[in-house]
Amino acid sequence: MNELRKSERRKIIIDTDPGQDDAAAIMMAFGSPDELDILGLTVVAGNVPLAMTERNARLLAELCGRPDIAIYAGADAPLKRPLVTAEHVHGKTGLDGPDWPEPQMQLAPGHAVDFIVETLKREAPGTVTLCTLGPLTNIALAFQKAPEIVPLIREIVMMGGGFFEGGNITPTAEFNVFVDPEAADIVFRAGAPIVMMPLDVTHKVLTHKARVEKLRALGTKPAQAMVAMLQFFERFDAEKYGSDGAPLHDPTVIAYLLRPDLFKGRRCNVEVEVTSPLTVGMTVVDWWQVTDRKHNALVMRDIDDDGFFALLTERIGRLQ
Numbered sequence: 175m176n177e178l179r180k181s182e183r184r185k186i187i188i189d190t191d192p193g194q195d196d197a198a199a200i201m202m203a204f205g206s207p208d209e210l211d212i213l214g215l216t217v218v219a220g221n222v223p224l225a226m227t228e229r230n231a232r233l234l235a236e237l238c239g240r241p242d243i244a245i246y247a248g249a250d251a252p253l254k255r256p257l258v259t260a261e262h263v264h265g266k267t268g269l270d271g272p273d274w275p276e277p278q279m280q281l282a283p284g285h286a287v288d289f290i291v292e293t294l295k296r297e298a299p300g301t302v303t304l305c306t307l308g309p310l311t312n313i314a315l316a317f318q319k320a321p322e323i324v325p326l327i328r329e330i331v332m333m334g335g336g337f338f339e340g341g342n343i344t345p346t347a348e349f350n351v352f353v354d355p356e357a358a359d360i361v362f363r364a365g366a367p368i369v370m371m372p373l374d375v376t377h378k379v380l381t382h383k384a385r386v387e388k389l390r391a392l393g394t395k396p397a398q399a400m401v402a403m404l405q406f407f408e409r410f411d412a413e414k415y416g417s418d419g420a421p422l423h424d425p426t427v428i429a430y431l432l433r434p435d436l437f438k439g440r441r442c443n444v445e446v447e448v449t450s451p452l453t454v455g456m457t458v459v460d461w462w463q464v465t466d467r468k469h470n471a472l473v474m475r476d477i478d479d480d481g482f483f484a485l486l487t488e489r490i491g492r493l494q
C-alpha cells in the first residue's frame with residue numbers, strides 16, 4: 175500500500191457484542207484494508223455476556239487472519255440496569271453455527287474504555303470514527319471518564335434504535351438501545367456527529383437464500399463460516415417476520431463507511447426514553463420535523479440492498 179493511500183484510510187474503532195451480524199460487519203471491515211485502518215476492537219456485553227463476546231471477537235479476528243489486531247474487553251453490564259442478552263437469537267455462544275476452535279490470541283491489556291479515551295487523545299482531532307454494533311455502554315463510560323474526547327471524534331456510526339419500524343426486543347425498543355438506554359441517552363446528547371442505522375434500514379437487508387448461496391460460492395473458510403453463522407442466526411427472525419432470510423443489522427455500519435451512496439436518510443432529532451416501563455429504550459425520532467429539537471443524528475431509512483450484499487460478498491471474498 176503506498177503512503178498516500180495509507181494516509182487516506184479511515185481510522186476506526188469497532189465496538190461490538192458478537193453476534194453473527196457483528197461478525198459480518200467485522201469481516202467486511204477486515205476485507206477493506208485499503209479504505210479502513212482498524213485501530214482496535216472494543217468489546218461489550220450484549221448479545222451474550224462479556225466472557226463470550228470477547229472470546230467471539232478473538233475468534234473472528236483469527237478467522238480473518240488478523241490475530242495481530244488489538245482487542246479490548248469492556249463493560250460487562252449496562253450503566254444502571256441488569257444485562258439482558260439474546261441467546262434466543264444468537265445461540266448460547268453468541269456465534270452459534272460453525273464449529274469454532276479455542277481462540278489462541280490474547281486480549282490486549284487494559285480496559286476498552288481506556289483504549290477509546292487514549293486513542294482519541296493520541297490521534298489527530300477529527301480523524302477517528304467510532305463504529306458501534308452493540309449496546310453503547312463503553313462509549314458512554316468513555317464520555318463520562320473524559321468528556322473532552324467528544325469534540326475529537328470524527329463520527330459515530332451506530333447500529334441501533336428504530337422509529338416507524340418499532341422495536342425488536344419490545345414493541346418499541348431495538349435491542350442495543352434497550353440493553354443500555356442510559357448509555358444511548360448519553361451518546362445522543364453528547365454532541366458528536368452521529369450516523370444512525372435503525373431497524374428501519376436494517377430490516378431492508380435480508381439474508382435471502384440466493385444471497386447466502388453467493389457467499390457460499392466464494393468457497394473460502396471465512397465465507398463458509400459466515401454461511402454457517404447466517405444459517406443459525408436467520409432462523410429466529412425468518413420465522414418471526416415470515417421473511418426469506420433475516421435482517422443483517424450490523425454490517426450496514428461498515429457499508430456506510432465504504433459506500434455512503436447506498437443509503438438515504440435525513441438529519442433529525444433523536445431522543446431516548448429512559449423512564450417509562452412501557453417504552454424504555456425507544457428512540458424517539460422526529461422524522462417529520464414537528465419539533466424544534468436540535469438535529470443530533472443523520473438517521474438512515476433506505477438502502478440499496480442489492481448493492482449492499484454485492485459489497486458484503488465482495489469484501490468477505492477477499493478474506494482467505
Ligand code: RIB
Pocket residue numbers: 191193194195196220221307308309333342348349350423424
Ligand atoms: O437489534 C439488533 C442489534 O442487536 C444487532 O447489533 C445485534 O447484533 C444485537 O447486538
Ligand code: CA
Pocket residue numbers: 190191192193195196220221307308424
Ligand atoms: Ca451487535
